[in-house]
Amino acid sequence: xxxxxxxxxxxxxxxxxxxxxxxxxxxxxxxxxxxxxxxxxxxxxxxxxxxxxxxxxxxxxxxxxxxxxxxxxxxxxxxxxxxxxxxxxxxxxxxxxxxxxxxxxxxxxxxxxxxxxxxxxxxxxxxxxxxxxxxxx
Amino acid sequence: xxxxxxxxxxxxxxxxxxxxxxxxxxxxxxxxxxxxxxxxxxxxxxxxxxxxxxxxxxxxxxxxxxxxxxxxxxxxxxxxxxxxxxxxxxxxxxxxxxxxxxxxxxxxxxxxxxxxxxxxxxxxxxxxxxxxxxxxxxxxxxxxxxxxxxxxxxxxxxxxxxxxxxxxxxxxxxxxxxxxxxxxxxxxxxxxxxxxxxxxxxxxxxxxxxxxxxxxxxxxxxxxxxxxxxxxxxxxxxxxxxxxxxxxxxxxxxxxxxxxxxxxxxxxxxxxxxxxxxxxxxxxxxxxxxxxxxxxxxxxxxxxxxxxxxxxxxxxxxxxxxxxxxxxxxxxxxxxxxxxxxxxxxxxxxxxxxxxxxxxxxxxxxxxxxxxxxxxxxxxxxxxxxxxxxxxxxxxxxxxxxxxxxxxxxxxxxxxxxxxxxxxxxxxx
Amino acid sequence: xxxxxxxxxxxxxxxxxxxxxxxxxxxxxxxxxxxxxxxxxxxxxxxxxxxxxxxxxxxxxxxxxxxxxxxxxxxxxxxxxxxxxxxxxxxxxxxxxxxxxxxxxxxxxxxxxxxxxxxxxxxxxxxxxxxxxxxxxxxxxxxxxxxxxxxxxxxxxxxxxxxxxxxxxxxxxxxxxxxxxxxxxxxxxxxxxxxx
Numbered sequence: 001x002x003x004x005x006x007x008x009x010x011x012x013x014x015x016x017x018x019x020x021x022x023x024x025x026x027x028x029x030x031x032x033x034x035x036x037x038x039x040x041x042x043x044x045x046x047x048x049x050x051x052x053x054x055x056x057x058x059x060x061x062x063x064x065x066x067x068x069x070x071x072x073x074x075x076x077x078x079x080x081x082x083x084x085x086x087x088x089x090x091x092x093x094x095x096x097x098x099x100x101x102x103x104x105x106x107x108x109x110x111x112x113x114x115x116x117x118x119x120x121x122x123x124x125x126x127x128x129x130x131x132x133x134x135x136x137x
Numbered sequence: 138x139x140x141x142x143x144x145x146x147x148x149x150x151x152x153x154x155x156x157x158x159x160x161x162x163x164x165x166x167x168x169x170x171x172x173x174x175x176x177x178x179x180x181x182x183x184x185x186x187x188x189x190x191x192x193x194x195x196x197x198x199x200x201x202x203x204x205x206x207x208x209x210x211x212x213x214x215x216x217x218x219x220x221x222x223x224x225x226x227x228x229x230x231x232x233x234x235x236x237x238x239x240x241x242x243x244x245x246x247x248x249x250x251x252x253x254x255x256x257x258x259x260x261x262x263x264x265x266x267x268x269x270x271x272x273x274x275x276x277x278x279x280x281x282x283x284x285x286x287x288x289x290x291x292x293x294x295x296x297x298x299x300x301x302x303x304x305x306x307x308x309x310x311x312x313x314x315x316x317x318x319x320x321x322x323x324x325x326x327x328x329x330x331x332x333x334x335x336x337x338x339x340x341x342x343x344x345x346x347x348x349x350x351x352x353x354x355x356x357x358x359x360x361x362x363x364x365x366x367x368x369x370x371x372x373x374x375x376x377x378x379x380x381x382x383x384x385x386x387x388x389x390x391x392x393x394x395x396x397x398x399x400x401x402x403x404x405x406x407x408x409x410x411x412x413x414x415x416x417x418x419x420x421x422x423x424x425x426x427x428x429x430x431x432x433x434x435x436x437x438x439x440x441x442x443x444x445x446x447x448x449x450x451x452x453x454x455x456x457x458x459x460x461x462x463x464x465x466x467x468x469x470x471x472x473x474x475x476x477x478x479x480x481x482x483x484x485x486x487x488x489x490x491x492x493x494x495x496x497x498x499x500x501x502x503x504x505x506x507x508x509x510x511x512x513x514x515x516x517x518x519x520x521x522x523x524x525x526x527x528x529x530x531x532x533x534x535x536x537x538x539x540x541x542x543x544x545x546x547x548x549x550x551x552x553x554x555x556x557x558x559x560x561x562x563x564x565x566x
Numbered sequence: 567x568x569x570x571x572x573x574x575x576x577x578x579x580x581x582x583x584x585x586x587x588x589x590x591x592x593x594x595x596x597x598x599x600x601x602x603x604x605x606x607x608x609x610x611x612x613x614x615x616x617x618x619x620x621x622x623x624x625x626x627x628x629x630x631x632x633x634x635x636x637x638x639x640x641x642x643x644x645x646x647x648x649x650x651x652x653x654x655x656x657x658x659x660x661x662x663x664x665x666x667x668x669x670x671x672x673x674x675x676x677x678x679x680x681x682x683x684x685x686x687x688x689x690x691x692x693x694x695x696x697x698x699x700x701x702x703x704x705x706x707x708x709x710x711x712x713x714x715x716x717x718x719x720x721x722x723x724x725x726x727x728x729x730x731x732x733x734x735x736x737x738x739x740x741x742x743x744x745x746x747x748x749x750x751x752x753x754x755x756x757x758x759x760x761x762x
Contacts, residue, residue, distance in 0.1 A: 069229050071236060078236035080219050255617075276620035284620045304623065317737065321626060330626050338737050341702055360732055361705065371627025382705040382733055398706060403664070403713025405706035426706040442703060449703060472700045486700055493700070515700055557701065565624060 177239030313554030326550030696749035708733030
């Protein structure tokens with residue numbers, strides 16, 4: 001596995017060993033970013049974790065919001081998981097772009113994996129898991 | 138005012154499309170970049186015991202109708218199947234409809250009382266999450282399909298300002314029984330009904346604008362005479378027995394008068410007669426043939442075909458018989474003018490390379506567009522909402538009536554015998 | 567985020583049907599009824615309102631008998647035989663014309679002579695056309711042809727009172743084909759003897 005490491009990657013290392021996943025054979029960089037500079041979609045209760053601020057360099061990321069009710073929103077448009085790849089294809093046609101997931105912290109793990117699998121099938125190589133910083137003590 | 142503005146918008150989109158199209162495109166309402174609004178239909182729930190035949194007829198009719206216009210398309214069934222209703226959370230359920238591509242969602246309930254069916258329907262605009270339309274319908278179980286047509290009409294009206302075509306009917310002439318008789322069918326060709334069994338020659342049906350009366354020509358008594366018929370009562374009476382052809386009736390917009398063609402000598406002139414019957418008054422006196430009058434929607438002028446300048450061309454005259462002027466100059470032949478309900482556009486029959494073709498003429502801009510189609514194409518007739526045309530074509534062999542499908546393509550709606558001279562009305566009264 | 571913008575634009579394009587921006591407004595502000603829906607007793611959005619009682623579409627009846635007395639005339643069989651004998655010849659016309667050709671005038675002169683020799687005979691002159699005009703135009707063209715023949719017979723001394731005129735346009739073609747040989751057969755005025 002030729003993962004390039006990113007900050008705090010260790011927290012998510014176990015993704016690597018889920019059975020899903022031939023898809024994981026592909027280069028997949030998963031990192032955690034903080035939320036503040038992302039556009040607001042539907043309100044989701046983001047997990048709290050300290051992470052690096054976003055880099056403004058590179059291709060513009062695609063933001064997917066995953067609500068507690070397991071709705072996937074592309075921008076503010078809900079997209080069914082089975083239709084997600086069709087909606088992403090034109091956005092990825094111009095070359096690779098990172099995808100940021102704003103997932104509710106109460107989401108079932110399996111659902112998140114389903115989304116990751118779809119993204120990986122689409123050839124997405126960089127996935128950002130969006131968090132908010134932990135409360136300052 | 139809103140409707141007026143919309144009509145103008147449609148007209149521009151339409152002309153741009155027909156003029157630019159290389160291949161055959163029949164009066165598409167949507168211009169290429171625009172898409173049909175996608176409407177999902179949730180399974181209606183039953184609040185009490187209901188007639189299963191009636192409710193299933195309602196749902197089937199509704200789904201069919203909602204996919205039949207250019208402005209809206211039904212969400213594909215494979216997408217609808219992906220929607221998992223969220224019990225106790227209708228808002229989330231609607232978001233799930235949206236996630237499979239629906240922009241509008243129709244949901245509702247059935248309840249029954251005796252042989253009555255009550256339908257409560259709501260239309261949701263899913264982007265805003267608001268209700269766009271809500272209505273309760275009640276009728277006997279036997280009228281389930283009519284209820285569905287009524288609801289579908291209202292939804293089209295919400296999108297376009299004009300009611301949908303789902304209760305409209307087309308009168309036409311068919312020889313399928315062996316003689317040319319007057320027939321009536323639904324706008325999509327279903328439910329054909331034979332109105333006359335005279336075994337003579339019936340011709341040129343024309344609706345009164347209110348859908349009560351149908352004028353037509355019949356050779357029933359030997360000479361062609363002009364009759365008006367009340368389809369709901371089955372009775373009819375002559376309104377002109379002048380010498381000559383007594384044909385090509387067209388009602389005034391208030392339904393009180395009929396302009397038609399007849400002769401007093403070898404020429405054929407336009408005449409006006411009260412729709413109830415009375416003494417015809419001669420409107421034109423030019424030599425040759427003047428026929429195929431069409432009364433404008435505002436009642437002020439009448440467009441007709443005349444050979445006064447040699448070949449048949451379209452002319453207009455004020456309803457009082459003054460201000461005669463020629464409208465067509467580029468055609469070798471122009472006939473069968475039909476006014477769009479907007480009162481601005483005409484459709485008519487022209488000739489290209491020896492075949493009939495439908496053409497349109499915008500009277501504000503004088504923009505003319507010929508719609509090339511296979512076979513011979515004639516007798517254009519606007520839908521009551523002005524968004525599409527019915528016409529007669531020989532492209533599949535015999536003369537058949539076609540309308541445009543939601544994508545602007547011609548769709549054959551008759552099959553038996555030869556079927557000609559369509560006249561389309563919003564609703565028979 | 568351009569992604570979001572792009573989506574918003576797509577959604578908007580789909581909703582704005584045929585450029586009718588006001589319709590979208592109707593959709594999202596349903597409490598403003600359109601003029602039509604106001605008269606059609608539309609209920610305000612989301613409220614329990616009046617019920618639309620859907621009426622049956624009216625039953626359509628077959629038009630059996632007219633209100634005034636109408637009866638088709640029956641021809642006696644001896645007239646059928648008289649017509650079959652072919653004493654009167656049909657006249658033919660050029661495309662889209664009602665003018666009498668020279669050969670037609672000769673033929674009509676013979677017909678006129680026969681009619682003057684049988685002064686009690688009544689005829690109906692039928693104008694016919696080929697199919698290459700619209701149906702209602704052809705009806706008027708057939709009328710012109712029939713009248714042209716009637717006028718010519720009159721000029722040759724046949725009493726106009728003995729001559730009836732009718733146009734069948736393209737409705738009763740003599741030849742059924744769709745080529746020039748059929749069309750030339752169908753551009754004619756036919757003589758039918760209606761009384762002896």
